[in-house]
Amino acid sequence: MNTQSNWLRSGKMLSNKTIVLGVTGSIAAYKAVEIASQLTQAGAIVSVIMTEAATEFVTPLTFQAITGRRVVTEMFDLTSEFSIEHVRLAEAADIVIIAPITANVIAKLAAGIADDMLCCTVLATKAPVLIAPAMDANMYDNPITQDNLSKLKARNFTIIGPAWGRLASGQAGLGRLADINDIIGAICQTLGKNGDLAGNHIVVTAGGTREPVDPVRYISNRSSGKMGYALAEAARDRGAKVSLITTLASLIEPIGVDIVNVNTAQEMYEAVRNVVPQADALVMAAAVADYRPASTAKDKIKKTDAGLTLKLELTPDILGSIKGDFIKVGFAAESNSLIENAKQKLQQKELDLIVANDITATDSGFGADNDRVAIIDPEGNIESLPLLPKREVADKVLDKVAELLSGR
Numbered sequence: 001m002n003t004q005s006n007w008l009r010s011g012k013m014l015s016n017k018t019i020v021l022g023v024t025g026s027i028a029a030y031k032a033v034e035i036a037s038q039l040t041q042a043g044a045i046v047s048v049i050m051t052e053a054a055t056e057f058v059t060p061l062t063f064q065a066i067t068g069r070r071v072v073t074e075m076f077d078l079t080s081e082f083s084i085e086h087v088r089l090a091e092a093a094d095i096v097i098i099a100p101i102t103a104n105v106i107a108k109l110a111a112g113i114a115d116d117m118l119c120c121t122v123l124a125t126k127a128p129v130l131i132a133p134a135m136d137a138n139m140y141d142n143p144i145t146q147d148n149l150s151k152l153k154a155r156n157f158t159i160i161g162p163a164w165g166r167l168a169s170g171q172a173g174l175g176r177l178a179d180i181n182d183i184i185g186a187i188c189q190t191l192g193k194n195g196d197l198a199g200n201h202i203v204v205t206a207g208g209t210r211e212p213v214d215p216v217r218y219i220s221n222r223s224s225g226k227m228g229y230a231l232a233e234a235a236r237d238r239g240a241k242v243s244l245i246t247t248l249a250s251l252i253e254p255i256g257v258d259i260v261n262v263n264t265a266q267e268m269y270e271a272v273r274n275v276v277p278q279a280d281a282l283v284m285a286a287a288v289a290d291y292r293p294a295s296t297a298k299d300k301i302k303k304t305d306a307g308l309t310l311k312l313e314l315t316p317d318i319l320g321s322i323k324g325d326f327i328k329v330g331f332a333a334e335s336n337s338l339i340e341n342a343k344q345k346l347q348q349k350e351l352d353l354i355v356a357n358d359i360t361a362t363d364s365g366f367g368a369d370n371d372r373v374a375i376i377d378p379e380g381n382i383e384s385l386p387l388l389p390k391r392e393v394a395d396k397v398l399d400k401v402a403e404l405l406s407g408r
Contacts, residue, residue, distance in 0.1 A: 012392075017045065017094045025053020037066050052073070053104075095190055135162070140174055161179075189236050192237040202235040205244075224250075264315075330345060
């Protein structure tokens with residue numbers, strides 16, 4: 001199970017949120033255990049409702065052990081306070097997610113049939129409802145299923161997936177449960193839609209650019225893209241529309257974010273220039289190469305005893321040349337004179353903020369999951385942060401961006 005982007009997700013968005021997790025009778029029900037586990041670890045209060053069919057695949061005890069809370073399976077299950085359970089859960093929920101949801105339960109919800117605890121709770125709640133279908137590809141493609149999904153979408157249900165892949169039948173097709181990272185990302189996005197960046201368009205760049213030498217070689221750097229991806233997820237979870245301009249990175253693309261893929265500094269410059277006229281803030285977390293080969297060989301350069309000399313030229317200065325009525329945030333990765341060099345860059349490129357990162361630190365910087373940075377503004381104010389996960393650093397940076405935007 002891929003949990004590659006777990007380091008991106010802080011508990012800030014999910015902490016103390018009441019999440020009702022519905023589980024229905026699909027073979028993918030076992031994946032709901034991991035969803036419950038990740039949500040619980042992030043600090044959410046997870047209440048699980050299982051249909052009778054779901055208990056044939058996973059026992060209620062499994063979810064109870066993961067969440068530390070009683071699992072609801074019966075239609076009329078009264079609490080010690082004599083409150084009808086589906087009403088209590090419906091009123092308490094910040095969000096309801098059904099993952100997986102079968103064609104049968106989709107049909108019942110579309111028809112407004114409430115003959116089990118899960119459907120009763122969904123019909124009784126005013127919280128947003130997310131559903132993640134999982135079923136045979138032919139069943140998913142059936143016009144009846146599609147019509148039912150259209151009805152739910154028209155009623156403001158959010159539909160996540162399904163994904164394409166191998167199914168329980170042994171065939172391959174569209175019907176697998178969506179990736180767990182996408183499901184949890186959609187939960188975070190929904191919970192944060194009215195956040196402090198709602199109504200703003202944030203452009204984020206990520207990764208290290210690749211400047212080709214020949215068809216098989218390029219000049220690049222050690223940037224993993226993690227900081228940019230953390231910023232994109234954090235901005236999304238605070239209600240912003242997010243455009244992520246990124247080089248190739250071995251990271252999971254965050255759901256709910258507009259992705260623009262680039263390779264070179266020139267391509268990144270053009271992508272940024274095209275997007276920022278509609279932006280409220282540009283956060284340049286990408287490590288853009290300062291130099292590129294003056295020419296790129298058409299064919300692979302063969303190794304010789306004479307060695308190889310490359311003539312390099314400057315790449316476009318994206319931060320310095322892109323101007324407009326938006327907040328501009330830069331990053332300074334330095335190996336010496338951290339604050340002095342960062343301040344100089346902030347002034348030269350006319351930035352609103354700069355994030356200074358000491359790349360000589362063994363516990364932070366390129367490739368690490370944590371950073372120890374200082375945030376500097378044009379007045380010379382410096383906020384030095386302790387070692388933090390990149391996602392928490394992202395939220396600290398966006399706190400400053402939100403303040404600047406609110407003051408406009």
